[in-house]
Amino acid sequence: MNTKQKLIEKFEKKEAKIAILGMGYVGLPLAVVFAEAGFDVTGIDPVQEKVDLINKGESYILDVSTEQVKKLIGENRLHATSDFSVIREMDAVSICVPTPLRKTGDPDLSFIISATESLAEYIHPGMVVVLESSTYPGTTREMVLPRLLDCCDYKVGEDFFLAFSPERVDPGRKDWTTINTPKVIGGITEDCSEVSAKWYAQALDKVVPVTSTEVAEMAKLLENTFRMINIGLVNELAIMCDRLKVDVWEVIEAAATKPFGFMKFTPGPGLGGHCIPIDPLYLSWKLKSLNYNARFIELASEINTNMPRFLVGKVQDALNNVGKPIKGSDILVLGAAYKPDIDDIRESPALDVIHLLEQKGAKISFHDPYVHQIKHEEWEMESIQDLNEGIEKADCVVIVTDHKVYDYDEILEKSQLIVDSRNALGENGRKSPKVVRL
Numbered sequence: 470m471n472t473k474q475k476l477i478e479k480f481e482k483k484e485a486k487i488a489i490l491g492m493g494y495v496g497l498p499l500a501v502v503f504a505e506a507g508f509d510v511t512g513i514d515p516v517q518e519k520v521d522l523i524n525k526g527e528s529y530i531l532d533v534s535t536e537q538v539k540k541l542i543g544e545n546r547l548h549a550t551s552d553f554s555v556i557r558e559m560d561a562v563s564i565c566v567p568t569p570l571r572k573t574g575d576p577d578l579s580f581i582i583s584a585t586e587s588l589a590e591y592i593h594p595g596m597v598v599v600l601e602s603s604t605y606p607g608t609t610r611e612m613v614l615p616r617l618l619d620c621c622d623y624k625v626g627e628d629f630f631l632a633f634s635p636e637r638v639d640p641g642r643k644d645w646t647t648i649n650t651p652k653v654i655g656g657i658t659e660d661c662s663e664v665s666a667k668w669y670a671q672a673l674d675k676v677v678p679v680t681s682t683e684v685a686e687m688a689k690l691l692e693n694t695f696r697m698i699n700i701g702l703v704n705e706l707a708i709m710c711d712r713l714k715v716d717v718w719e720v721i722e723a724a725a726t727k728p729f730g731f732m733k734f735t736p737g738p739g740l741g742g743h744c745i746p747i748d749p750l751y752l753s754w755k756l757k758s759l760n761y762n763a764r765f766i767e768l769a770s771e772i773n774t775n776m777p778r779f780l781v782g783k784v785q786d787a788l789n790n791v792g793k794p795i796k797g798s799d800i801l802v803l804g805a806a807y808k809p810d811i812d813d814i815r816e817s818p819a820l821d822v823i824h825l826l827e828q829k830g831a832k833i834s835f836h837d838p839y840v841h842q843i844k845h846e847e848w849e850m851e852s853i854q855d856l857n858e859g860i861e862k863a864d865c866v867v868i869v870t871d872h873k874v875y876d877y878d879e880i881l882e883k884s885q886l887i888v889d890s891r892n893a894l895g896e897n898g899r900k901s902p903k904v905v906r907l
């Protein structure tokens with residue numbers, strides 16, 4: 470049996486030893502899924518605090534219960550360490566590390582490079598490596614493979630195998646999880662695709678092999694660029710409808726009655742999160758290096774980035790219409806997280822809205838049941854505790870993130886003036902003279 474066949478047999482017999490690099494919202498769920506499928510799994514993370522929590526049987530990730538971790542640790546099927554040298558005993562390693570943007574807006578591959586260089590010291594024949602971090606097409610072949618080959622004279626696709634498989638984790642989602650979300654996977658060579666697909670198929674419901682790492686990398690960027698551009702489209706529609714004095718929310722509801730050929734997106738205060746605003750810029754950055762300007766991405770990014778300013782303009786007009794300057798007005802922002810019902814404020818447009826209102830001299834406070842404090846660049850702010858008191862004191866309430874826990878009828882009743890950027894108030898908001906919608 471050759472290396473590939475031996476490795477596939479190990480996967481099929483669940484004898485392969487697995488390591489997951491990066492115990493975050495992607496890596497820990499993946500580690501648990503493989504451990505629950507019967508593999509011996511080691512989570513590797515440079516942050517000792519995460520390692521200690523896992524080894525104590527505790528979870529710090531929304532989608533993984535402490536019970537799951539405790540059980541797997543108790544059964545000795547899951548372990549955690551900050552020591553990369555354990556990789557010398559591993560048969561399969563998945564890299565799940567962040568791919569943020571630098572301040573300059575360029576891709577920051579430092580986490581991928583650091584994880585790859587640490588892994589490369591222990592690479593050995595009969596091993597498969599899969600990169601999961603969202604990145605531009607070519608990263609696996611151009612950045613990961615050379616660093617793995619630097620430390621050895623093995624042949625990729627014969628002695629070891631390398632593939633890319635985009636993560637599709639949506640934290641907090643219950644319907645589509647790590648196990649049942651279809652998983653695209655593509656290798657440097659056909660044998661790399663086959664071996665990595667065989668590995669993942671032992672634990673995941675549906676694996677979708679593709680012929681190269683570039684196809685898999687690009688599929689992920691299409692998924693998130695599709696979203697970012699369509700959100701940019703409806704945000705521009707909101708600006709157009711504002712000029713036309715047409716209610717954009719009614720327009721979208723009407724269009725959404727079309728049972729085919731239309732997909733509903735809704736305007737908002739801007740584009741938050743660590744995927745949608747960022748992944749498409751990895752693609753446009755790569756294309757720039759090939760002398761191509763990805764105009765849709767650039768334009769959508771410009772429109773989405775401008776939405777906080779557009780919303781603040783609506784607040785200024787709303788206060789002006791009741792004879793109040795924005796300067797000195799008490800303004801309460803409802804919702805700081807980047808999307809409803811979570812506590813994540815990464816890239817949240819609420820941060821820009823608050824900053825812009827403060828710059829115009831407003832007396833700003835915010836409330837968010839999930840976000841108790843904002844620490845952002847040079848400023849920080851605590852969420853108010855008494856929502857009713859905050860609403861009654863406010864000259865204007867600005868709904869930025871429409872958490873489900875809010876009682877919108879009560880907010881409507883108690884507020885003097887509301888600017889609703891999410892249509893959280895629905896029909897009642899449309900009819901009320903004290904509500905301005907995006």
Ligand code: SAJ
Pocket residue numbers: 636637638639640692693696700733734735736737738739740741742743744745807808809
């Ligand atoms: N947003 C709008 N209008 C919309 C949809 C979203 O303004 O119609 C805003 C949100 O408020 C948020 C931002 O866009 O600020 C991103 O929202 P999102 O719903 O795309 O949520 P994310 O960032 O958590 O995206 C993740 C992605 N999952 C992965 O990358 C694995 C994305 O591909 C998923 O489609 C998305 O979750 C999802 O559907 O929940």
